[in-house]
Amino acid sequence: xxxxxxxxxxxxxxxxxxxxxxxxxxxxxxxxxxxxxxxxxxxxxxxxxxxxxxxxxxxxxxxxxxxxxxxxxxxxxxxxxxxxxxxxxxxxxxxxxxxxxxxxxxxxxxxxxxxxxxxxxxxxxxxxxxxxxxxxxxxxxxxxxxxxxxxxxxxxxxxxxxxxxxxxxxxxxxxxxxxxxxxxxxxxxxxxxxxxxxxxxxxxxxxxxxxxxxxxxxxxxxxxxxxxxxxxxxxxxxxxxxxxxxxxxxxxxxxxxxxxxxxxxxxxxxxxxxxxxxxxxxxxxxxxxxxxxxxxxxxxxxxxxxxxxxxxxxxxxxxxxxxxxxxxxxxxx
Numbered sequence: 001x002x003x004x005x006x007x008x009x010x011x012x013x014x015x016x017x018x019x020x021x022x023x024x025x026x027x028x029x030x031x032x033x034x035x036x037x038x039x040x041x042x043x044x045x046x047x048x049x050x051x052x053x054x055x056x057x058x059x060x061x062x063x064x065x066x067x068x069x070x071x072x073x074x075x076x077x078x079x080x081x082x083x084x085x086x087x088x089x090x091x092x093x094x095x096x097x098x099x100x101x102x103x104x105x106x107x108x109x110x111x112x113x114x115x116x117x118x119x120x121x122x123x124x125x126x127x128x129x130x131x132x133x134x135x136x137x138x139x140x141x142x143x144x145x146x147x148x149x150x151x152x153x154x155x156x157x158x159x160x161x162x163x164x165x166x167x168x169x170x171x172x173x174x175x176x177x178x179x180x181x182x183x184x185x186x187x188x189x190x191x192x193x194x195x196x197x198x199x200x201x202x203x204x205x206x207x208x209x210x211x212x213x214x215x216x217x218x219x220x221x222x223x224x225x226x227x228x229x230x231x232x233x234x235x236x237x238x239x240x241x242x243x244x245x246x247x248x249x250x251x252x253x254x255x256x257x258x259x260x261x262x263x264x265x266x267x268x269x270x271x272x273x274x275x276x277x278x279x280x281x282x283x284x285x286x287x288x289x290x291x292x293x294x295x296x297x298x299x300x301x302x303x304x305x306x307x308x309x310x311x312x313x314x315x316x317x318x319x320x321x322x323x324x325x326x327x328x329x330x331x332x333x
Contacts, residue, residue, distance in 0.1 A: 270298025
């Protein structure tokens with residue numbers, strides 16, 4: 001018979017719910033050099049409608065690049081999608097059509113090279129994920145290389161912030177040598193962090209061959225703390241969030257599909273993720289890693305974010321979330 005948790009002993013979920021308090025305490029200790037981070041008074045992002053994966057998503061991404069005035073000419077671009085697990089009918093991963101569209105749009109914009117790279121944290125068999133999701137065939141057609149970050153050569157890298165208490169991580173050489181990293185996230189709820197989008201997506205750069213599966217090393221040092229440290233260190237140049245069909249409920253794996261019908265793009269990951277949080281009914285000021293990241297990594301408040309394309313209200317909805325996280329909702333949602 002399975003033993004029930006003691007009433008006097010907090011569960012793992014209850015402990016994780018207290019993480020934002022830990023983050024605030026850590027923030028007072030200034031675990032980063034403020035001189036290393038300069039945030040503009042206003043960030044710019046694009047919210048563009050994308051009703052389905054069958055439309056010309058490449059043109060939508062090209063429009064986003066134009067609206068943001070972003071140049072990739074001659075750059076070595078690394079696309080880091082979210083590939084976790086494959087389950088037919090589930091919206092767990094960044095859709096393969098969005099990844100293929102990004103490759104096409106970036107090449108047309110003059111990128112010198114476009115590489116797709118990911119280190120799945122849940123399933124060890126990356127080849128299976130590529131084949132089952134259909135991404136393997138698309139990459140072959142586009143002659144685009146794929147690098148398994150779980151198995152890539154690594155280099156010890158000093159972290160630019162230390163909320164996790166770690167001084168350094170061994171990170172894949174493929175990521176470190178790219179001069180334009182793009183976080184290609186899937187918009188999902190997350191049963192511990194509240195939400196996963198462009199910042200949480202960076203867990204996939206931490207190599208499983210060094211730190212194990214399913215990235216338990218990061219969990220042990222604090223999920224939200226590690227989200228901040230990875231974002232501060234890798235500093236992606238751009239993000240594309242796949243919110244054509246998102247995931248609500250018990251994400252990031254066991255939730256249900258939710259049609260949301262847009263792509264979110266920007267150079268400020270904090271601004272993009274905060275906007276996505278508000279769209280799905282969550283308050284970024286109540287999500288620990290976004291609240292702390294907004295102090296030195298990017299802008300979070302609507303008045304600090306200039307929107308191109310559609311206003312967030314066009315896509316606003318209220319996602320179902322697991323009961324322990326309902327305190328993260330926006331007032332009135």
